Amino acid sequence: MPRVEPIDLDVSALRRLTADVIELELVEPTGAALPDWMAGSHVDIELGNGMVRQYSLCGTPGDRDSYRIAVLRERDGRGGSQYLHDSVMKGDRVRLVGIRNTFRLAESAARYVFLAGGIGITPILSMIRALRHRDTDWILHYGGRSRELMPFVDELADVGDRVALYPQDETGLLPLPAIVEQAGIDGTALYACGPSAMLDRLRSLADTAGGVDLHLERFVGASPTTAATGFTVTLTRSGRSLHVPADASLLEVLEDHGIDILSSCRSGVCGTCEVDVLAGKPDHHDSILSDTEREEGRVMFPCVSRAATPRLDLDL
Known part of the structure; x- marks a missing residue:
């Protein structure tokens, strides 16, 4: 999905979905059509205090009249959610600075199993909206601490037996x-978004089972599982070679040497800083690429990923 020129957006509606979740509807002030988007997309929003944060679009894919995002107040987060909860009102303005899709809905699947934990329902909701009027088999498993804290529960009630709810205080985890067993049927794609512990457990179960077409979306970066080591990168457009020490990220080294590269989350979840790899093998630590894409090694995200070989050649 191409980058977009920055666009000012008005908050046309603000609704409280739960005690900790608000939904914002964003429109172009003159009524112009918004950039097109697909299920699984997220937007980069620049807030009035200068912060840029990523939020999944949870409306109907292709709706160019308005964007809908739902925001969980994260008291231990980086400040974006608290700003939206405490400082933004209907009629205020934010800025769209990017839109991308790193959680694409596979069109080729014969069947879909969706798994959402808490605010992880947001990208999944757009996928369900995309499939509701197709002759496609799908089911959603949606969990949260309690029914009252699970956004969009009332809206999902209209779907019927395709949605299985798991409020923890009623049903347990x-x-x-x-x-995972349900998703092991040939032709089934499993899409999941939610807390890191849930996704880590799901990944482990899927790896053990084998043959699971698993797609994960994380809102926070995965924890590194190996100790970092230094390596060298060659920037093929200029021929420059840079050393990346063990205690610095590749992105930090590029920035320190004046290399202009867009970045946002700095934790491997948004996809903004993607670069092409021409030689060498990346050591991926992002939460974006599929297993196949990791094995191919054609792209990497320098905010978190490193090198599995002594040298990498990058298209920079």
Whole structure:
């Protein structure tokens, strides 16, 4: 999905969905059509205090009249959610500075199993909206601490038996082993978004089961599992070679040497800083690429990913 020129957006509606979640509807002030988008997309929003944050679009894919985002107040976060909860009102203005899709809905799947934990329902909701009027088999497993804290529960009630709710105070935790078994049927794609612990457990179960077409969306970066080591990168457009020490990220080294590269989340979840790899093998630590894309090694995200070989050649 191409980058967009910055666009000012008005907050046309603000609704409280739960005690900790608000939904904002964003429109172009003159009524002009917004950039097109697909299920799984997220937007980069520049807030009035200068912060840029990523939010999943949870409306109907292709709706160019308005964007809908839902925001969980994160008291231990980086400040974006608290700003939106405490300082933004209907009629205020924010700025769209990017839109991309790193969580694409595979069109080729014969069947879909969706798994959402808490605010992880937001990208999943756009996928359900995309599939509701197709002759496609799908089911959603949606968990949260309590029914009152799970956004969009009332809206999902209209879907009927395709949605299984798991409020923890009523049913206990999501039955991840059973869900992975359900997703093991040939032609099934499993899409999941939610807390890191849930996604890590799901990944482990899927790896053990084998043959699961698993797609994950994380709102925070995955924790590194190996110790960092230094390596060298060659920037093929200029021929420059740079050393990346163990205690610095590739992105930090590029920035320190004046290399102009767009970045935002700095934790491997938004996809803004993607670069092409021409030689060498990346050591991926992002939460974006599929297993196949990791194995191919054609792109990497320098905010978190490093090198599995002594040298990388980058298209920079």
